[in-house]
Amino acid sequence: xxxxxKCLCIVAALFTARAAEAHPHVWITARSELLYAPDGTITxxxxxxxxxxxxxxxxxxxxxxxxxxxxxREELAALAQTNxxxxxxxxxxxxxxxxxxxxxxxxxFTDPVDYYLDYKDSALTLHFTLPFKVPFKSQLLAVEVFDPxxxxxxxxxxxxxxxxxxxxxxxxxxxxxxSDGTTPxxxxxxxxxxxxxxxxxxxxxxxxxxxxx
Numbered sequence: 001x002x003x004x005x006k007c008l009c010i011v012a013a014l015f016t017a018r019a020a021e022a023h024p025h026v027w028i029t030a031r032s033e034l035l036y037a038p039d040g041t042i043t044x045x046x047x048x049x050x051x052x053x054x055x056x057x058x059x060x061x062x063x064x065x066x067x068x069x070x071x072x073r074e075e076l077a078a079l080a081q082t083n084x085x086x087x088x089x090x091x092x093x094x095x096x097x098x099x100x101x102x103x104x105x106x107x108x109f110t111d112p113v114d115y116y117l118d119y120k121d122s123a124l125t126l127h128f129t130l131p132f133k134v135p136f137k138s139q140l141l142a143v144e145v146f147d148p149x150x151x152x153x154x155x156x157x158x159x160x161x162x163x164x165x166x167x168x169x170x171x172x173x174x175x176x177x178x179s180d181g182t183t184p185x186x187x188x189x190x191x192x193x194x195x196x197x198x199x200x201x202x203x204x205x206x207x208x209x210x211x212x213x
Contacts, residue, residue: 024153027052030145031157034173034210035129036166042138042210044109044131045094046165047145049154056124076117076124084112084128092130093147093154098138108133143208146178150201162208171212178204 033046051059065075087093088111097104115128145154155177156162162175 024147024150026055026152028152028154029157030154030206031161031163032143032145032208033163033165034141034143034167034208036164036168036171037135038166040137040168040212041135042132042141042167043135044129045096045143046114046127046129047094048125048127050123050125053122056119056122059124060119071117071119073116073118076119080115080117080126083117083126084115087112090147093145093152094130095144095146096132097142098136098140100140104142107136137212138210139212141210141212143210144202144205145208146205147201150204153204154206156206161206164210167210168212171210174209174211176207176209178206 029050031048034042035044035046037043059079060071063071063075063079065071092109092112094109096107096109098107099105109130110133112128112130115126118125118127145156147154156175162173164171164173167173
């Protein structure tokens with residue numbers, strides 16, 4: 001099986017063999033859009049994730065294509081399907097909560113739609129939309145993008161990392177990158193092994209907040 005799941009399995013093996021080093025093995029540059037309906041309900045999140053060149057090379061191994069160095073959307077369709085299907089096990093690395101701290105409600109997504117891969121500048125980009133199971137109106141919405149195990153490092157793009165699409169005019173968005181001084185370079189194995197590491201990657205979360213008074 002190709003795609004993200006296979007890569008993560010290999011990464012997991014490397015992770016165990018190398019004494020749980022506290023470093024990512026796959027890097028993604030991400031852009032995200034929060035999608036709103038005309039009535040002001042938020043309906044989903046649209047992602048575009050560009051994989052690092054090493055992952056892209058690995059994922060494309062053996063893939064049949066007509067033109068050297070060129071992969072069409074049709075040629076990448078099966079790989080795109082494998083990627084989105086394998087992401088489900090990891091909650092699509094996208095976590096949404098509605099409400100203020102202390103009374104937040106976790107919002108669930110349905111299976112991805114409108115997904116496809118494209119290949120440009122030696123990198124694969126996975127595009128997909130995550131519809132909310134039940135669209136809802138929110139005065140305070142929090143969305144985080146990260147890998148709890150930190151196998152994958154998500155870095156939001158420098159330019160236009162987050163967009164609100166169709167949001168009511170009074171909605172205001174804020175975005176916080178994982179830049180509190182705790183970076184992959186400053187962490188070591190002892191930090192990782194010091195306690196419960198099941199949600200270790202949360203300290204590297206990209207945090208999006210939308211207020212709609």
